[in-house]
Amino acid sequence: xxxxxxxxxxxxxxxxxxxxxxxxxxxxxxxxxxxxxxxxxxxxxxxxxxxxxxxxxxxxxxxxxxxxxxxxxxxxxxxxxxxxxxxxxxxxxxxxxxxxxxxxxxxxxxxxxxxxxxxxxxxxxxxxxxxxxxxxxxxxxxxxxxxxxxxxxxxxxxxxxxxxxxxxxxxxxxxxxxxxxxxxxxxxxxxxxxxxxxxxxxxxxxxxxxxxxxxxxxxxxxxxxxxxxxxxxxxxxxxxxxxxxxxxxxxxxxxxxxxxxxxxxxxxxxxx
Numbered sequence: 403x404x405x406x407x408x409x410x411x412x413x414x415x416x417x418x419x420x421x422x423x424x425x426x427x428x429x430x431x432x433x434x435x436x437x438x439x440x441x442x443x444x445x446x447x448x449x450x451x452x453x454x455x456x457x458x459x460x461x462x463x464x465x466x467x468x469x470x471x472x473x474x475x476x477x478x479x480x481x482x483x484x485x486x487x488x489x490x491x492x493x494x495x496x497x498x499x500x501x502x503x504x505x506x507x508x509x510x511x512x513x514x515x516x517x518x519x520x521x522x523x524x525x526x527x528x529x530x531x532x533x534x535x536x537x538x539x540x541x542x543x544x545x546x547x548x549x550x551x552x553x554x555x556x557x558x559x560x561x562x563x564x565x566x567x568x569x570x571x572x573x574x575x576x577x578x579x580x581x582x583x584x585x586x587x588x589x590x591x592x593x594x595x596x597x598x599x600x601x602x603x604x605x606x607x608x609x610x611x612x613x614x615x616x617x618x619x620x621x622x623x624x625x626x627x628x629x630x631x632x633x634x635x636x637x638x639x640x641x642x643x644x645x646x647x648x649x650x651x652x653x654x655x656x657x658x659x660x661x662x663x664x665x666x667x668x669x670x671x672x673x674x
Contacts, residue, residue, distance in 0.1 A: 426542030448667035473528035488513035
């Protein structure tokens with residue numbers, strides 16, 4: 403937990419790249435297409451190609467790949483739990499036995515596939531936040547949801563809530579790291595003992611963290627009210643979004659490559 407202040411999740415990293423210059427609506431759509439395509443993959447060669455594609459996107463965005471890979475660190479516990487769940491609870495050919503619980507070959511393959519899916523999902527989402535400011539993400543979401551306004555969907559409010567959540571993820575990590583360091587300076591022990599003891603050791607961290615979260619939310623609400631914020635009706639943008647040919651070409655190219663990857667996965671799955 404001491405490395406929480408180094409976790410880049412949710413942070414924007416400015417750079418002069420083609421990915422940074424794309425319309426946020428195109429990047430959000432690309433992320434959604436990638437999430438659908440990832441859950442359609444089943445074979446290891448396809449997962450390897452998908453990982454190589456993320457590597458190329460990171461290079462195209464002029465971001466260190468280790469930074470993109472490190473963004474999956476917060477979900478490692480969930481990834482390990484998911485892999486073990488499938489390893490021991492999927493029926494099939496017995497690989498080994500652990501205290502009477504049988505691990506299967508099919509479970510190992512399925513657990514690895516699910517782990518890679520979770521990691522790739524986080525990495526794609528991180529590429530979006532690394533290359534797009536929270537304000538542009540908000541504008542892009544509102545633009546994509548605007549056709550649903552006729553059905554009564556509050557597109558601006560939804561976009562604003564998502565943007566605020568993304569904006570405060572790094573802040574919450576910093577606050578958590580600060581609280582942990584303060585507790586350690588008072589003699590708190592977060593490393594020794596069993597799993598339950600370490601879990602109980604984090605209770606003094608959660609209580610002040612919740613207090614800080616509610617205080618920040620109240621301060622933010624007060625600041626928005628003081629500035630006369632009343633929703634998205636009648637609001638204008640200083641820099642309106644403009645859809646260019648490069649945005650359409652990038653989106654079409656990514657959809658085409660995703661379709662090829664899924665087709666390759668199907669072909670690889672049919673091989674003996």
